[in-house]
Amino acid sequence: MPDPADALIIGAGASGGVVARHLSERGFSVVCLEQGDWPDRGDFRGAERDWELAIRQRWSASPNVRGLAADYPVNEDESDITPLMFNAVGGSAVIYAGTWPRMLPSDFRVRSLDGVADDWPIDYFELAPYYDEIDRQIGVSGLGGDPAHPDGVDYPLPPLPLGKAGRRVAEGHNRLGWHWWPEPNAILSAPYDGRRRCVQRGVCTSGCAEGAKASTDLTHWPKATAAGARLVVGARVRRITVNPAGLATGAVWVDRAGVEHHQPAGVVILAANSVGTARLLLLSADDRVCPDGLANSSGLVGKRLMMHPFAVVTGWFDESLETWQGQFGASITSYQFYETDESRGFVRGAKWALSPVGGPLNHVLPMRAGQEVWGVEHHELMARTFGRGATWAIFCEDLPEEANRVDLDPDLTDGDGVPAPRIRYRYSENSKRLAEFQMARAAESLQASGAVEVTSAGPLRYAGWHLMGTARMGDDPAASVVDCDQRAHDAANLYVVDGSVFVTSSGVNPTSTISALALRAADRLVANRRNQKVPA
Numbered sequence: 001m002p003d004p005a006d007a008l009i010i011g012a013g014a015s016g017g018v019v020a021r022h023l024s025e026r027g028f029s030v031v032c033l034e035q036g037d038w039p040d041r042g043d044f045r046g047a048e049r050d051w052e053l054a055i056r057q058r059w060s061a062s063p064n065v066r067g068l069a070a071d072y073p074v075n076e077d078e079s080d081i082t083p084l085m086f087n088a089v090g091g092s093a094v095i096y097a098g099t100w101p102r103m104l105p106s107d108f109r110v111r112s113l114d115g116v117a118d119d120w121p122i123d124y125f126e127l128a129p130y131y132d133e134i135d136r137q138i139g140v141s142g143l144g145g146d147p148a149h150p151d152g153v154d155y156p157l158p159p160l161p162l163g164k165a166g167r168r169v170a171e172g173h174n175r176l177g178w179h180w181w182p183e184p185n186a187i188l189s190a191p192y193d194g195r196r197r198c199v200q201r202g203v204c205t206s207g208c209a210e211g212a213k214a215s216t217d218l219t220h221w222p223k224a225t226a227a228g229a230r231l232v233v234g235a236r237v238r239r240i241t242v243n244p245a246g247l248a249t250g251a252v253w254v255d256r257a258g259v260e261h262h263q264p265a266g267v268v269i270l271a272a273n274s275v276g277t278a279r280l281l282l283l284s285a286d287d288r289v290c291p292d293g294l295a296n297s298s299g300l301v302g303k304r305l306m307m308h309p310f311a312v313v314t315g316w317f318d319e320s321l322e323t324w325q326g327q328f329g330a331s332i333t334s335y336q337f338y339e340t341d342e343s344r345g346f347v348r349g350a351k352w353a354l355s356p357v358g359g360p361l362n363h364v365l366p367m368r369a370g371q372e373v374w375g376v377e378h379h380e381l382m383a384r385t386f387g388r389g390a391t392w393a394i395f396c397e398d399l400p401e402e403a404n405r406v407d408l409d410p411d412l413t414d415g416d417g418v419p420a421p422r423i424r425y426r427y428s429e430n431s432k433r434l435a436e437f438q439m440a441r442a443a444e445s446l447q448a449s450g451a452v453e454v455t456s457a458g459p460l461r462y463a464g465w466h467l468m469g470t471a472r473m474g475d476d477p478a479a480s481v482v483d484c485d486q487r488a489h490d491a492a493n494l495y496v497v498d499g500s501v502f503v504t505s506s507g508v509n510p511t512s513t514i515s516a517l518a519l520r521a522a523d524r525l526v527a528n529r530r531n532q533k534v535p536a
Helices: 014-024 091-095 110-114 124-138 163-176 221-226 273-283 360-364 376-385 429-448 511-527
Strands: 005-010 030-034 075-079 230-233 236-242 248-254 260-270 310-316 332-334 350-355 389-396 405-413 419-425 453-457 494-496
Touching: 005 014, 005 248, 014 030, 014 091, 014 221, 014 511, 030 260, 124 511, 163 332, 163 350, 163 389, 163 429, 221 230, 236 260, 236 273, 260 273, 273 405, 273 419, 310 429, 350 429, 389 429, 429 453
Parallel strands: 005 030, 005 260, 030 230, 075 419, 260 494
Antiparallel strands: 236 248, 248 260, 310 389, 310 453, 332 350, 350 389, 405 419
């Protein structure tokens, strides 16, 4: 039996890495269990000719496509969106695009402002100092002064280049009188903290070999392990263990050889994403204290899954914009249609992010060109479009609905026989109307920017990068899973620090907010350590 840890973290991704560094640097003994491995940057394909094939196969964002030993399968048969995730030290951020926006103040007050969903038990301004600190820790490139945000937001590094496409579309928005601003990215525009700057290959979603794109394997885990944290890779957690008093006592996990272990701990912290965390809470049902799943007296564990309905609108121009390169996260962003306007027939809105179109495969697949084109026609298409496209990636706010959920599949299991998660998710009518409106406005944007042709697709199925909800935060134990410190109402030494705690989804990429919330939760845990209940 290993020595008990002060804190046991499950998951070494964006939130787990942040918490591990913060706690270990403040004297906690920390153990983290991660079912993936350390990423090997020499294995990334972004500088190789086959990179577009690699991101659709071995480096796919879908665990069902990758099928690696570190993965668990997901039953998505009843979902309109495929959930996407990556198991490794650094988590899904290893292959994310790197876009780094904050939520806006209105995102925390949806019930008060729009009469739907619920308000968060915290507000933007309480989280703002943690946004600032996370930005410094990872090295965000951006430009302060965005009128869509509150005053005082600034970044440690200047923004990445707008590129020809960014400038072209920004000029179009100026003509329309619409909002645009350089997008903040967790990608270095200059050397920072021993890491190299971005070289603008545009291959962020197949891993950044230069290390310019931030993920916690680079930004947090080296510092956490230097401070004494112990990170165990290849560790698949079966369940959280509890005592008769309802306190978490640790976790049972299986190594790659199939040998079962138990790691005891004073505090257990879940950082396994909204699918993985819900799965573990349900797997940890105990007939003595939590027959319906750990921390599930409200019945809300796994419910209210949100994944951001996603659409793309691409403008094709009569000149090269060199859009095979540039940061894939985004060059510019627009919040022009972000807030609710009831005259549109739906509530809430969407953030737009202008992205490169990419290489040849992206030009011939339906989401970009509208149809698959091969043979002689492929050469004609490439001559007409390659490097000449600019894409608005549209992230639509996803309202929380209990019918959209994660539960345990009765038949499907992972490689160790542990029940796999099942996703049930359907687009709401609000989401459909919202997406249709945003796609039409994005087409206007590109036409005003000089596009000679516009193609649209969405909402897309292969788009579940943003996993939120399933263990929501709130003050009322009957209507939430964790409190405002992200501690489970039902188990005083169990914390959830990933996107599971989101009350609403906002319309922005969530990793910045997940990381800031994780830092805040760790800070509160340190501040209250003398009063923290732990198992005897």
